[in-house]
Amino acid sequence: MALIFTPSSALSFCFKSKLTHRIKPCPKSFPTLPxxxxxxxxxxxxxxxxxxxxxxxxxxxxxxxxxxxxxPKLPYDAPQYRERADRLVGEVKDMFNAAGAADSCADNILKRLQMVDKVERLGIGRHFEMEIAEALDYVYRFWNESSKDLNTAALGLRILRLHRYPVSSDVLEQFKAKDGQFLCCTTQIEGEIQCILNLFRASLIAFPNEKIMDEAQAFSTMYLKQILEKSHILGASLLKEITFNLEYRWRTNLPRLEARNYIDIYGENISWLMNMDNQTILYLAKLDFNILQSLYRPELQIISRWWRxxxxxxxxxxxxxxxxxxxxxxxxxxxxxxxxxxxxxxxxxxxxxxxxxxxxxxxxxxxxxxxxxxxxxxxxxxxxxxxxxxxxxxxxxxxxxxxxxxxxxxxxxxxxxxxxxxxxxxxxxxxxxxxxxxxxxxxxxxxxxxxxxxxxxxxxxxxxxxxxxxxxLPENEIQxxxxxxxxxxxxxxxxxxxxxxxxxxxxxxxxxxxxxxxxxxxxxxxxxxxxxxxxxxxxxxxxxxxxxxxxxxxxxxxxxxxxxxxxxxxxxxxxxxxxxxxxxxxxxxxxxxxxxxxxxxxx
The missing domain is CATH 1.10.600.10 (Farnesyl Diphosphate Synthase)
Structure with a gap:
């Protein structure tokens, strides 16, 4: 049977070969497969x-x-790039603090969730672990009082579950009509699409015997596929975002893969970039991605030499x-x-x-x-x-x-x-x-x-x-x-x-x-x-x-x-x-x- 493979994690060892053999040199060009x-x-x-x-x-x-x-070696591991990234991290932390200063509890919750969502999608969440924890503690504390619109409920359900807060999918029941449709309280077509997209993403974090999650996934999938057929009403970035999420669902949406794609998606969203805070977050994401990628070059060479x-x-x-x-x-x-x-x-x-x-x-x-x-x-x-x-x-x-x-x-x-x-x-x-x-x-x-x-x-x-x-990990917990x-x-x-x-x-x-x-x-x-x-x-x-x-x-x-x-x-x-x-x-x-x-x- 073909290997059903799950790779190992976090081992800092190097395999040692007893003999070293040189292989025949290949042309210095991008490899072309026969x-x-x-x-x-x-x-x-x-x-x-x-x-x-x-x-x-x-x-x-x-x-x-x-x-x-x-x-060639990439330049982004140089100190000046890391110092610039550190300054931007400080600015984004200030944005987290500002997100908690909204006039109403509902706005406060939505803005905190949106901040968490943005930094995690763009692959920079590790810089804000304390800010994310504080934001989600606040959201969870007022969850039952404030999850009164579908967008907030769907966004919160997904993020809270992924951070292991015990939230029930029953929160979605209030938005389901008798005909099986889900009701979205927005008059803007783009706002409605983003709402249903958040519902789709939430429906993927399903547990056994959650009928409402199955219904939400069926509805949102059909809705988004129908929207794609009307691509003329969509902006390029929204079209790309829907396509990416339908193709790479949560089970296939690895952290760095998601970050790389959302950097492109947000980079093409003109209305999203009109917000100066969003520009700062996106610039940090790009810089952070390149800094991390600079680590991969020597690792690529290590693994290639090991193979040889x-x-x-x-x-x-x-x-x-x-x-x-x-x-x-x-x-x-x-x-x-x-x-x-x-x-x-x-x-x-x-x-x-x-x-x-x-x-x-x-x-x-x-x-x-x-x-x-x-x-x-x-x-x-x-x-x-x-x-x-x-x-x-x-x-x-x-x-x-x-x-x-x-x-x-x-x-x-x-x-x-x-x-x-x-x-x-x-x-x-x-x-x-x-x-x-x-x-x-x-x-x-x-x-x-x-x-x-x-x-x-x-x-x-x-x-x-x-x-x-x-x-x-205690030995008795290995099992x-x-x-x-x-x-x-x-x-x-x-x-x-x-x-x-x-x-x-x-x-x-x-x-x-x-x-x-x-x-x-x-x-x-x-x-x-x-x-x-x-x-x-x-x-x-x-x-x-x-x-x-x-x-x-x-x-x-x-x-x-x-x-x-x-x-x-x-x-x-x-x-x-x-x-x-x-x-x-x-x-x-x-x-x-x-x-x-x-x-x-x-x-």
């Missing part, structure tokens, strides 16, 4: 030592080392997506203190993908058994009897786990290596089971497949140790984010279901017979592929609501750990939004890498 690489993966076979191997025919690395190393020096580039049968994975880490956080997180994010992601490709397609059953047994023995060097491609993988994986455990132990104050080894043992057992199903042409029942798939999704192996490097917690259960389950709905056809072409769709159709012979997808998408939606609830409830787990764990699953959703972005990164993923990592914003 036309033949754009086709979807197909089954291919090569014979090596009498072993017939399957491959996914994955396209080549889009970001060769010569190109990455030739990228570890010899992983020699494994030409697998997906080479280390740069795309660095984008994932940067899309979650660009803060200077999280440099180690971003590097490790990319490294562990790349290794998890290689292991997935080995077990899914390339390795023979005998080789996979040997690799699994060797890993469980935990030898410091790979056994001589393993083929060379497995030795390369084993060494990089072993060194990475050791170093990540050392980093985690520094934070936690206790040994964490056993947690990582147990997670990887369970993962290898799960992917080994799937390899045996493939070899035998066996389709299990849906329950058996899904239970095994939670482990083979890779969620534990790529997040557990890294999450333990974020903040100190709140690890197996067998409900959060972990839903995490792995939703990743497996989402991946299968995107990759099952390509996997079947490669000979991977078992998928959630195939298992469902085997149990329901009268059903079609469309029926299976409808059922699984329904179950996925229900499980995602449960995951929302687990994520946003206060249960003693440090919020930063839950935030990054949840954002890992959102990264996965971005990769699988339209297609299997792990296998085909030549389209939207390539664009994301360019906008987040390569191209600075014009000031």
């Amino acid at each position: 036309t033949k690489c754009l086709s979807r993966p197909v089954l291919a076979s090569t014979s090596v030592k009498n072993v017939t191997r399957r491959t996914g025919n994955h396209h080549a690395n889009l970001w060769d080392d010569d190109f990455i190393q030739s990228l 020096d570890s010899r992983l580039y020699k494994l030409d049968f697998c997906r080479h997506r280390h740069i795309e994975y660095l984008f994932q880490g940067c899309a979650i956080t660009g803060e200077p203190k999280h440099l180690g997180f971003r590097i490790a994010f990319a490294k562990f992601s790349a290794l998890a993908t290689i292991v997935d490709d080995i077990y899914d397609t390339y390795g023979s059953i005998e080789e996979l058994k040997h690799f699994t047994e060797a890993f469980k023995r935990w030898d410091s060097t790979p056994p001589d009897y393993l083929p060379e491609y497995m030795k390369i993988t084993y060494s990089a994986l072993y060194d990475g786990i050791i170093e990540s455990a050392q980093e985690a132990s520094k934070i936690q104050g206790y040994e964490t290596l056993h947690n990582a080894r147990k997670a990887w043992d369970d993962y290898l057992d799960a992917v080994m089971q799937e390899a045996q199903w493939i070899a035998n042409g066996h389709i299990p029942n849906l329950k058996e497949y899904v239970e095994n798939g939670r482990e083979s999704s890779g969620s534990r192996t790529t997040t557990l140790q890294s999450l333990l490097t974020l903040d100190a 709140n984010i690890d197996h067998p917690s409900k959060f972990n259960y839903l995490f792995g389950l939703t990743l497996r279901l989402r991946g299968d709905t995107r990759t099952f056809k390509t996997e079947a072409d490669r000979g991977e017979v078992a998928s959630a769709i195939a298992c469902y159709m085997k149990e329901h012979p009268e059903s079609s592929e469309k029926d299976a997808l409808k059922y699984l998408n329904f179950k996925l939606d229900e499980h995602l609501k449960e995951l929302n609830l687990e994520y946003l409830k206060n249960d003693g787990v440090p919020n930063c750990i839950k935030d990054y764990a949840y954002d890992c699953s959102r990264c996965f959703e971005v990769f699988y939004k339209e297609r299997d972005g792990f296998s085909i990164s030549t389209k939207d993923m390539k664009n994301h890498v360019e906008r987040i990592l390569i191209e600075p914003i014009k000031m």
